[in-house]
Amino acid sequence: MYQEPSTVTRAKQNVNTGFTSPRDLEVRNDIGTLMTSRIIEATSRESHKKHKSKKRKHEQGGSSLAGDNDGDLRGGWCAVATIEEVSGSVAVQMGDSPMYIQALDNGLFTVGAPHDEGDGPSPEEILTAIPVGAGKIALKSGYGKYLGVEKSEKIVGRADAIGPMEQWEPVFQEGKTALLAANDCFVGLDDEDNVVAHAKTAGPGEMVTIRTNAIKDSDKPKEVPEEEQGKVKDIEINYVKKFQKFQDKKMRLNDEDVSYLKRAKKEGDLHETMLDRRAKMKADRYCK
Incomplete structure (x- = not known):
């Protein structure tokens, strides 16, 4: 049984053929008006959200940097x-x-x-x-x-x-x-x-x-002890001089790679690592 195409269907067909009847044109205009209205409504909501966000920031401290140091x-x-x-x-x-x-x-x-x-x-x-x-x-x-x-x-x-x-x-x-x-x-x-x-x-x-x-x-910068100034190798030498017993007047240093010291300094374990290195030398009065 033949069914007459709906108005919207005819409108879509007419768009492809380049022909538009007065009624179909009216329907298309209504659809366009509805879409435009929704776009305006969405834009308005987004603008309202931004306005509320700015207002909230102003109330919290008058600035977008309100969370930063006063x-x-x-x-x-x-x-x-x-x-x-x-x-x-x-x-x-x-x-x-x-x-x-x-x-x-x-x-x-x-x-x-x-x-x-x-x-x-x-x-x-x-x-x-x-x-x-x-x-x-x-x-x-x-x-x-x-x-x-x-x-x-x-x-x-x-x-x-x-x-x-x-x-x-x-x-x-x-x-x-x-x-x-x-x-x-x-x-x-x-x-x-x-x-x-x-x-x-x-x-x-x-x-x-x-x-x-x-x-x-x-907020003041912390003073670096004199023993901890310089490169990590110099720091180790300074602490060896401070704590090691020089029975034969010879300074004994651990000859292992100092890269462990560099990593320990970054991780905050420098003193513990140096203590372990001195302990291996069996010549530190604090490592026995």
Whole structure:
């Protein structure tokens, strides 16, 4: 029994023959419109995902490098977490953005402009922290004046010496930091971006980050002992001289291939390997 081809089938056939009826053309247009709509929808979803990804990275740290070392994003200025680290050159960051307390030539302080990723504070934003005991510090500006708090609650840098009003107490709690002034108020900003100390409690507006460019002990390059300087053969000779008994005043070295020493140095087993080599010589007071 003959069956009339469906509209879609006729459309496909007509594409091959080069002929298209008005109805088939309408069907093909509908199919094309549907495909275009799906492509636009997929593109929109992909764009939305990218936007959400960028937003998530910004919320996590304002940068795609949020997982990297915090100090690398601030020009090598790392956040401190204890009072013992607050010494020497420091910068006080206000809030989460890279904006620092900035000294003005009139003795007042404001907040500087935001810095680009990878940049450290400007010279006028760098202070000198001096421990004064009891968990407190003094802060000196680049103009050589000590920071204090006035009765108006404004922070000024006009003192030539450290007095009671020029002492500050960094408060570290639950991974956050605030700076307590001598008037028992926390440092923040007023409506004109002047640095003031007028909050009795530390809220989001009083959160700061104290940064230093001092190298931490854990980041300092480890000193190489004198005995371990030079090539692996020289290192072995140095330790043989240090530990071997010279009964006949002759130094005895293991004549096996030193490639074992090179591999042991890479793997962190250099000392154990050298001890085994000296033990084979039966001439080390620590190898019997």
